[in-house]
Amino acid sequence: MRNVIEARDVTKAFEEGSQRVEVLRGVSLDVRAGEVVALEGPSGSGKTTLLSIMGCILTPSSGHVEVDGAVVDGDPDRLRHVRRRSIGFVFQQYNLFPALTALENVEYALSVKGVRRGARSQAIDVLEQVGLGDRLHFLPRDLSGGQKQRVAIARALAGSPPAILADEPTANLDTTAGRQVLRMFRDLARQEGKGLLIVTHDPSVREVADRVVGIRDGQLVKGAES
Amino acid sequence: MDRSAERRFGPFAVGDYREILGRRFKIIGTTTGAASFTTAPIVFMDYGNAQELSDVIRNKASYVLVKVAPGADPQAVAAAIRRVAPYNDVYTRDEWARRSRSYWIVSTGLGMNMGVTVFLGILVGIVVVAQTLYTSAVEHVKEFGTVKAIGGSNWDIYRILGEQALIAAVVGFAVGGLMSWAIRPLMARLYLNVLVSPSFALAVFAGTVLMCLGAAMLSFRRVAGIDPALVFRT
Numbered sequence: 001m002r003n004v005i006e007a008r009d010v011t012k013a014f015e016e017g018s019q020r021v022e023v024l025r026g027v028s029l030d031v032r033a034g035e036v037v038a039l040e041g042p043s044g045s046g047k048t049t050l051l052s053i054m055g056c057i058l059t060p061s062s063g064h065v066e067v068d069g070a071v072v073d074g075d076p077d078r079l080r081h082v083r084r085r086s087i088g089f090v091f092q093q094y095n096l097f098p099a100l101t102a103l104e105n106v107e108y109a110l111s112v113k114g115v116r117r118g119a120r121s122q123a124i125d126v127l128e129q130v131g132l133g134d135r136l137h138f139l140p141r142d143l144s145g146g147q148k149q150r151v152a153i154a155r156a157l158a159g160s161p162p163a164i165l166a167d168e169p170t171a172n173l174d175t176t177a178g179r180q181v182l183r184m185f186r187d188l189a190r191q192e193g194k195g196l197l198i199v200t201h202d203p204s205v206r207e208v209a210d211r212v213v214g215i216r217d218g219q220l221v222k223g224a225e226s
Numbered sequence: 227m228d229r230s231a232e233r234r235f236g237p238f239a240v241g242d243y244r245e246i247l248g249r250r251f252k253i254i255g256t257t258t259g260a261a262s263f264t265t266a267p268i269v270f271m272d273y274g275n276a277q278e279l280s281d282v283i284r285n286k287a288s289y290v291l292v293k294v295a296p297g298a299d300p301q302a303v304a305a306a307i308r309r310v311a312p313y314n315d316v317y318t319r320d321e322w323a324r325r326s327r328s329y330w331i332v333s334t335g336l337g338m339n340m341g342v343t344v345f346l347g348i349l350v351g352i353v354v355v356a357q358t359l360y361t362s363a364v365e366h367v368k369e370f371g372t373v374k375a376i377g378g379s380n381w382d383i384y385r386i387l388g389e390q391a392l393i394a395a396v397v398g399f400a401v402g403g404l405m406s407w408a409i410r411p412l413m414a415r416l417y418l419n420v421l422v423s424p425s426f427a428l429a430v431f432a433g434t435v436l437m438c439l440g441a442a443m444l445s446f447r448r449v450a451g452i453d454p455a456l457v458f459r460t
Contacts, residue, residue: 048458057375057454084377091457095372112378155376167458 001032003066004086004163004195005054010063012049012218023049024060025218031163031195036186038198038205041215047199048167050215054197055089055165056082068162084113088156092168094148096140102127102151103136106158113159126154130184146177153184164188166198170205182208227253228260230417231267247279261417263330348437355394356441359387363445367452374454383449387442395438399431 012024023046031037031054041047052058053065056072056079065072068086072079096105106123115122127136130150140148149169156164166185170178186208188194198205206212214221227238235244242253246269260268277284294303300318307316317325331337363370370383403422410420 052455052458055375057457080374080377080379083375087377089375089457091372095368095375095457097369097372109376112373112376112382 001034003030004033004068005029005031005197006064006066007050007054007060008064010050010053010060010065012046012053012058013061023218024053026063027215027218027220029054029213029220031197033162033195034189034193035210036189036196036198036208038200038209038212039215040200040205040212041221045215046218047215051165051167051197051199055087056080085159086161086163088158088161088164090149090152090156090164090166090169092171094140094145094152094172096148096151096155098140101137101139102132102143102147102154105140105151106155109155109158115159123154123158126157127151129157130154144177145173146180149173149177149181150184153181153188157188160192162193163195163197166196166200168200168202169198170200170202175204178202178204227255227270228257228262228268230258230261231269233417234265234267249275249279251275259419263334263336348433351398351434352437352441355391355398355438356444358394359390359442359445360448362390363387363448367449368456370449370452371454371456374452375457380446380450383452384446387445387449388439391438391442392435394441395431395435398438399434402430402434403427 007027007029010024010027011022013020013022015021027046027050029037029039029050039047039050049058053060054067056065056067059072059074059079067082070082070086072082097108100108103120103123106126107119110119110122124133124136127133130153132147132150132154135143135147135151138147140151143151149172152169153164156166164185169181169185173181182205185196185198189196189210198209227235227244232238238244238253238256240253240255243250244253245251251269251271257268257270260270262268273287277286292303292307294300304316304318304321307314331340370386373382373386374380406420406422413420
């Protein structure tokens, strides 16, 4: 399987006043097509920073990142282009647009990705794919947590990016809804060949993950990969 | 006598008598729409009577009104009069109307007063709209961060803010227009006519749109600096 995301020797440091804080120290991680990778680590270990770099939201201080074959440099327009074309995000807080219906949320994501023609039918397709065909015109406030997260997954799938990055996607869900979402992630990887990177504290993610990677103090933990 | 004179003379009717500059006159008709900018009302009377009332115009003719024959070209008639009376001002009706408006707007300071009022209105409008849009932008900063995170550009967000500014412009114009329409009867009672021509309404609408878009610039600056990484902060 080809790599949809590759990170090699990535470091990231932030300046905090006169101090330089190194958040990531020489991290290398690949996510392959059709694979679910769970990234585990305590708060402050650098997992969200790594997710941001692999998702082209942040640029590394040093190292090499490639997404779907495209080398990512520090050019903000290029980063945005890669995000738009190759990556779908799922957030812990769903981050849906509250004034838009489920359908409009997905349609808007498609419009941001430059899809104009057929956007509505594509949006309906992905919402049906996540089992929300009967909730197309519901506002986020009228949906349960699990349904909101499924809309967020549908939005991430809009435009069919090869990689999906999820930040604590089950943190705000009850056990049943969490398991449904995780099963959906697994099916996306298996059936559609998406590469999924899930940052999580939730041990149930291990059940669907092909690999579990640990991170501590900005470094991948040796022996933690399974 | 114009109906607006009731403010000065009290209610009157045709056949009543009123004293003007020490002489008693019988009211033989009434007019409307000839309200004066000053406290002195406008009264139409025989020119001889008018000359007797005022030393300024006694034995003088200040204006001669020419009524052109049907089908005659007023410009050509005015040009012909200019040729035979070269030391007099000769104007067509439209030219005279323009000069009168210009006199009241420019020479009397009324225009300056109105201009300052309009300027202050625009200034307050810009501040209110800018503040409203800015507050809205700050409240939705996470949503704008999400737009950027999923690949949206600053222009995608500017478009959202621009649409909000346009909504503010349309709603504001509609409310303002309706209010102007609604107060027409009240203003008419004060002998002030609210005239809103289609071209004037269009110009005001265009100005309102520009004002609101200008006010959105403050929000544009705010959202341009949004870091998409904030979507991961809870």
